[in-house]
Amino acid sequence: MDVVSLDIPDVKIIRPKRFGDHRGFFSETYSRKAFEAAGLLYDFVQDNQSLSAEVGTVRGLHFQLPPFAQDKLVRVVKGAILDVAVDIRKGSPTYGRHVSAVVSAEEWNQILVPIGFAHGFCTLEPNTEVIYKVTNFYSAEHDRGLLWNDPDLGIDWPVAADKALLSDKDRKQPRFAELGDWF
């Protein structure tokens, strides 16, 4: 398993080994042992999967408030996404900044987005399936978001605002300037 830190080093790209043969391949997509050996201590409690039919589907930017805040380990089993993590840790030297990375079935990479980041992605291929592990249970009351294309965040999304496919909720998320002091 390879681990590479992004420009905000708490966000990491992980690439599990893949063993290919004439049948296809085998891969341990998550191993607590391998994570712990790399110094990554996470207690994942829930697995999620989403399918996005259209290219240019944007989900995000999302996070849950304490005590239901979640670390997320995100991978793609079909298609590709541009994944984005925004640092919302007040007092962090990179507060308000973000990192992004293409995560895809082809690359077989994963992105680790820790607590204190708002997370979102845009699909780059049709019928993209994203699977991710989280370290806390879903809580609708603690579910929060930020407006995906808030100019204050300056995220270079691969889709125009008038073409992006969004949930009703995500179309009207609050601006970064309205963000509370949660992390």
Ligand SMILES: Cc1cn([C@H]2C[C@H](O)[C@@H](COP(=O)(O)OP(=O)(O)O[C@H]3O[C@@H](C)C(=O)[C@@H](O)[C@H]3O)O2)c(=O)[nH]c1=O
């Ligand atoms: C996230 C989530 C949603 N749901 C339900 C609530 C709702 O009825 C339906 C769809 O929820 P959403 O519209 O929030 O789904 P979605 O927009 O895909 O939300 C996800 O976006 C990405 C970017 C993340 O980072 C995830 O943590 C999650 O917030 O599924 C659960 O039951 N459990 C969950 O863990």
